[in-house]
Amino acid sequence: MKTNSSICPGCSIGCGLYLLESEEGGKRKVLHRTTSPMNEGKLCRFGTDLHTYYEREAMINSVDGKEVKQEEAIKAAKESLKGMKPDELAFIALPGTITNEEIVSFVSLAAEFGCENVSFGFERFFSVVPEEAAYIIENGLPFSEVEGASKIILFFLDPFVHYPLLARRILKAKKNGAKVIEVSFAKNERGIADETVLVKPTEVERIKEKKELFEDSLIIGELTPYTNPQFLSLMLWLNASTSSRLFLLKPFLNSTGAFLLGRDGGRKDLFEILEGVERGEIKALYLLETDIAGAMLGGEEVAETIPKLDLLIEQNAFRTHLSDTAGITICSEPFFMKKGTVVNVEGRVLEIGGESEKGLGIMESIGKGRKYEEVHEEAKKRLGLGDSEISEFEIAVKREERKFEVVEPKIEKEEGGGAEEEYFLWYKTNPFFWNGIRAKNFVEISPVAMRELGLFRGDVVEIVQGEGKERMGFKISDLPPNLVLSEAKLSIKPLQGLLTRVEARRAE
Amino acid sequence: MEEVKAKMPRYYLAWAKDDAIRKKGANGGFVTATLVSALETDFIDVALVVKKKSVYEGIPVLTNDPEEIKECSGSLHCVPLNLTKYVVEYAAKKRIGLPTKPCDARGIIEQAKRRQVSLENVYMVGLNCGATLHPLRMREIAAYYGLDPDSVVREEIKEGKIFLVSDEEGKEKEKWMKIDELEEKGYGRRDACKSCVTKIPTMADLACGNWGSNDEKKTFVEVLTDKGETLFKNAVDSGYVAIEEAPGKGIETRQRIDAGMQKRAASWKEKMDALKALSRSERFEFYVGALKNCIHCGACKEVCPVCACEEDAKCTGLYDERDSYAISMYNLVRIFHLMDSCIHCGQCEDVCPVDIPLTLIQRRFSERMQRHLGYTPGMDVTKKPPLYETELGWSAEAE
Numbered sequence: 001m002k003t004n005s006s007i008c009p010g011c012s013i014g015c016g017l018y019l020l021e022s023e024e025g026g027k028r029k030v031l032h033r034t035t036s037p038m039n040e041g042k043l044c045r046f047g048t049d050l051h052t053y054y055e056r057e058a059m060i061n062s063v064d065g066k067e068v069k070q071e072e073a074i075k076a077a078k079e080s081l082k083g084m085k086p087d088e089l090a091f092i093a094l095p096g097t098i099t100n101e102e103i104v105s106f107v108s109l110a111a112e113f114g115c116e117n118v119s120f121g122f123e124r125f126f127s128v129v130p131e132e133a134a135y136i137i138e139n140g141l142p143f144s145e146v147e148g149a150s151k152i153i154l155f156f157l158d159p160f161v162h163y164p165l166l167a168r169r170i171l172k173a174k175k176n177g178a179k180v181i182e183v184s185f186a187k188n189e190r191g192i193a194d195e196t197v198l199v200k201p202t203e204v205e206r207i208k209e210k211k212e213l214f215e216d217s218l219i220i221g222e223l224t225p226y227t228n229p230q231f232l233s234l235m236l237w238l239n240a241s242t243s244s245r246l247f248l249l250k251p252f253l254n255s256t257g258a259f260l261l262g263r264d265g266g267r268k269d270l271f272e273i274l275e276g277v278e279r280g281e282i283k284a285l286y287l288l289e290t291d292i293a294g295a296m297l298g299g300e301e302v303a304e305t306i307p308k309l310d311l312l313i314e315q316n317a318f319r320t321h322l323s324d325t326a327g328i329t330i331c332s333e334p335f336f337m338k339k340g341t342v343v344n345v346e347g348r349v350l351e352i353g354g355e356s357e358k359g360l361g362i363m364e365s366i367g368k369g370r371k372y373e374e375v376h377e378e379a380k381k382r383l384g385l386g387d388s389e390i391s392e393f394e395i396a397v398k399r400e401e402r403k404f405e406v407v408e409p410k411i412e413k414e415e416g417g418g419a420e421e422e423y424f425l426w427y428k429t430n431p432f433f434w435n436g437i438r439a440k441n442f443v444e445i446s447p448v449a450m451r452e453l454g455l456f457r458g459d460v461v462e463i464v465q466g467e468g469k470e471r472m473g474f475k476i477s478d479l480p481p482n483l484v485l486s487e488a489k490l491s492i493k494p495l496q497g498l499l500t501r502v503e504a505r506r507a508e
Numbered sequence: 509m510e511e512v513k514a515k516m517p518r519y520y521l522a523w524a525k526d527d528a529i530r531k532k533g534a535n536g537g538f539v540t541a542t543l544v545s546a547l548e549t550d551f552i553d554v555a556l557v558v559k560k561k562s563v564y565e566g567i568p569v570l571t572n573d574p575e576e577i578k579e580c581s582g583s584l585h586c587v588p589l590n591l592t593k594y595v596v597e598y599a600a601k602k603r604i605g606l607p608t609k610p611c612d613a614r615g616i617i618e619q620a621k622r623r624q625v626s627l628e629n630v631y632m633v634g635l636n637c638g639a640t641l642h643p644l645r646m647r648e649i650a651a652y653y654g655l656d657p658d659s660v661v662r663e664e665i666k667e668g669k670i671f672l673v674s675d676e677e678g679k680e681k682e683k684w685m686k687i688d689e690l691e692e693k694g695y696g697r698r699d700a701c702k703s704c705v706t707k708i709p710t711m712a713d714l715a716c717g718n719w720g721s722n723d724e725k726k727t728f729v730e731v732l733t734d735k736g737e738t739l740f741k742n743a744v745d746s747g748y749v750a751i752e753e754a755p756g757k758g759i760e761t762r763q764r765i766d767a768g769m770q771k772r773a774a775s776w777k778e779k780m781d782a783l784k785a786l787s788r789s790e791r792f793e794f795y796v797g798a799l800k801n802c803i804h805c806g807a808c809k810e811v812c813p814v815c816a817c818e819e820d821a822k823c824t825g826l827y828d829e830r831d832s833y834a835i836s837m838y839n840l841v842r843i844f845h846l847m848d849s850c851i852h853c854g855q856c857e858d859v860c861p862v863d864i865p866l867t868l869i870q871r872r873f874s875e876r877m878q879r880h881l882g883y884t885p886g887m888d889v890t891k892k893p894p895l896y897e898t899e900l901g902w903s904a905e906a907e
């Protein structure tokens with residue numbers, strides 16, 4: 001029985017845990033790690049079942065579909081990259097399982113090949129946010145601030161679903177006397193809020209009229225690659241024009257590390273890169289631990305675009321939706337085995353707990369050839385840690401509240417066909433969603449919709465939007481009549497943000 | 509006196525003959541020496557012990573290396589682990605020896621009734637247990653004492669006080685406070701431990717502790733079963749352990765402390781019972797208010813030392829995520845299914861990500877049921893859980 005101290009890569013909270021392995025059969029089990037200040041020994045379902053996440057099919061080293069030794073795959077990657085023009089190259093890493101050290105190495109690898117198309121998934125927001133407010137998307141807040149807040153606004157966020165280990169902090173804040181207000185399309189089914197401001201999908205703009213509600217509050221929302229930039233502007237505007245603070249949770253564990261250390265990467269928007277692939281301008285893609293088709297909404301579309309590439313290099317511990325088509329695949333180690341650090345959403349620098357430098361070594365073999373210590377020191381320095389020791393009990397990456405101004409945003413209404421049977425699909429994201437695991441096979445609808453659609457228990461509902469179509473079971477929830485909630489990723493791509501118009505009908 | 513006479517006497521003071529083991533042990537190093545001797549004389553295949561990572565942290569270690577057992581000696585009060593599931597999942601078919609707090613031993617006995625392990629193969633070296641603390645609460649106590657939590661190098665609980673020793677730049681500083689006073693201020697033991705009335709593991713094979721010992725480096729040992737006696741005799745005969753008869757005064761002291769602890773636990777139980785003063789409808793509201801927060805992570809089932817169901821459990825099987833009830837079938841079935849067997853160890857509450865007071869709720873149902881049925885779980889492997897459908901049959905002869 002081997003006990004590996006580790007961090008859950010399911011979301012940016014970075015809960016501490018142990019992964020137990022039996023010596024003989026590799027039987028894994030998760031043990032709750034009570035000393036971990038992020039989660040105090042508690043885990044959501046994703047963390048509790050983390051051993052199954054590590055049981056996925058392992059990546060192999062391959063060139064043109066043929067299994068090869070790792071050195072050969074690395075050599076092939078190096079040579080192929082050299083053969084490309086810098087502006088035909090792009091490097092993508094959604095920062096779920098990558099360490100700070102790997103981020104430093106990844107950025108310098110891209111630079112070595114002259115590539116300026118580097119994405120960690122969030123670049124488009126930097127053009128929306130004034131420089132003085134960048135700290136809000138880069139840094140989160142320690143949970144002690146949540147527990148100590150006197151007024152909390154949950155901004156389109158259901159903590160029990162989106163970031164489960166945040167929920168107990170809000171419950172604690174309530175115990176400490178905080179008032180919790182939710183501003184959302186749907187009421188939280190657990191009734192965590194003392195007051196609910198229901199927003200109609202077509203009237204998001206009207207939140208501005210409720211500005212005074214945000215005074216003296218801690219606004220908690222989330223930022224994902226799909227967040228509508230106008231929506232982010234709205235959050236920033238509410239924040240800047242009231243005496244409030246804004247705390248944005250993110251789906252990927254090391255988002256903060258990627259923001260702070262990925263700054264020099266050229267910052268090219270993920271969606272722009274994918275469009276570049278579609279247009280044939282980007283011809284080679286290096287995907288670091290990113291199952292781009294699995295993580296994205298409308299992943300099928302991404303998968304269809306990939307054959308347009310001349311070169312796809314995947315570095316990953318596990319096979320992805322694209323591995324069969326990738327020209328070069330290089331096998332790295334699963335996250336729990338890694339030596340290295342990440343920064344969680346509170347600003348704690350966390351050691352992952354493993355010993356392996358394999359993933360970093362792969363990039364350093366293609367690139368500069370630095371040792372772990374060198375890259376680690378650089379990461380520490382750039383995170384502002386200097387010589388101090390890393391401790392999970394310290395909020396090492398602190399944020400300083402600053403004043404900034406944002407112009408009053410306009411939220412464009414989604415223009416739909418206006419048909420009566422139109423519904424709004426709202427993706428309620430969660431750790432399973434972002435990790436490409438469909439944990440639920442049903443959507444939630446209102447009792448009114450159930451009647452209108454002529455649905456009975458056991459029926460299947462069909463959700464349609466353009467080419468995208470899904471047949472799902474359903475659950476009846478206390479929702480506005482035309483809202484459909486989905487915690488599972490469907491083959492329906494939202495137009496703006498995580499909300500989109502769809503048609504719903506009873507499947508025959 | 510080196511030779512153990514059959515079944516007499518029951519109480520000893522015992523210690524490791526090896527000075528290093530004795531010095532490092534919590535008391536006399538008896539537990540460690542006994543496990544080492546059992547391994548080296550082929551009594552057991554493996555030992556399950558707890559390895560210290562820091563004052564606040566320990567991990568379970570399954571080992572057949574005597575040196576590793578020695579490394580793991582000492583008591584860790586901030587490690588609220590229950591070892592039951594590790595025995596079941598990693599060593600069910602092995603001959604195993606392990607230290608067991610009362611809640612560990614009770615969990616193992618309940619698992620044996622459900623045929624997950626065979627008690628014949630399990631040597632339970634029981635540890636008296638006053639309490640465990642959540643490690644982060646102990647850090648808060650350190651800070652309350654004015655110490656830097658990271659500089660604490662030793663913790664000890666004795667004479668009703670919590671002692672912490674810090675080492676700041678080579679200078680040791682000791683601070684202590686009475687547990688009662690700490691708990692009045694909201695610091696202290698886990699709630700389950702405050703109200704735990706089983707402090708001496710009389711259901712294990714041996715019961716070891718410092719209560720009743722007149723020497724910090726002698727472990728007070730009670731021999732409880734034939735198996736315990738064989739294990740004890742083996743440790744003495746193979747030269748690992750030295751013993752002397754426990755003085756009558758020590759036996760009395762131990763009984764007196766145990767009685768006092770039980771009384772205090774009973775009064776904590778009263779004090780913490782937030783449900784007692786509520787009317788029926790208020791109680792219902794309380795259950796709904798607490799259980800509606802469940803996110804169905806499954807952790808409470810996973811860690812529960814008496815739950816022996818696997819994937820096809822009744823609580824998960826009857827639960828449909830599409831049901832819209834404030835209290836789900838998962839929770840209802842769990843409460844009901846554990847009513848006769850819950851040992852109130854608090855493991856479920858420790859891991860609940862939304863802090864549902866599960867021990868309190870479970871206790872509310874199970875304690876009255878257990879009283880009504882005249883059944884205390886985890887005490888005797890031959891006693892069938894009253895809600896169990898079939899006779900155990902095998903257990904009386906087999907164990």
Ligand SMILES: Cc1cc2nc3c(=O)[nH]c(=O)nc-3n(C[C@H](O)[C@H](O)[C@H](O)COP(=O)(O)OP(=O)(O)OC[C@H]3O[C@@H](n4cnc5c(N)ncnc54)[C@H](O)[C@@H]3O)c2cc1C
Nearest residue numbers: 533534535536537538539540558582584636638717718719
């Ligand atoms: C949490 C705790 C509370 C205790 N409270 C009391 C008390 O109130 N009164 C009393 O008389 N005695 C108590 N004891 C028992 C006492 O501290 C000694 O363990 C006992 O006297 C045996 O001493 P030893 O030197 O023979 O044990 P050692 O040779 O030091 O061996 C102790 C064994 O216990 C294991 N261990 C350490 N921490 C834990 C843990 N948290 N859970 C399970 N196993 C663990 C170690 O791995 C080791 O194998 C407690 C022990 C623990 C662990």
Ligand code: SF4
Nearest residue numbers: 008010011015044047
């Ligand atoms: S997914 Fe997030 S909340 Fe859940 S255990 Fe992992 S880090 Fe914690």
Ligand code: SF4
Nearest residue numbers: 610611637639701704
């Ligand atoms: S529940 Fe009882 S036996 Fe278990 S750790 Fe707490 S006090 Fe000790």
Ligand code: SF4
Nearest residue numbers: 812850851853854856
């Ligand atoms: S239900 Fe909770 S308190 Fe009861 S035995 Fe299981 S884990 Fe322990």
Ligand code: SF4
Nearest residue numbers: 802803805806808860
């Ligand atoms: S641990 Fe808590 S949240 Fe998880 S299933 Fe049990 S009661 Fe529900």
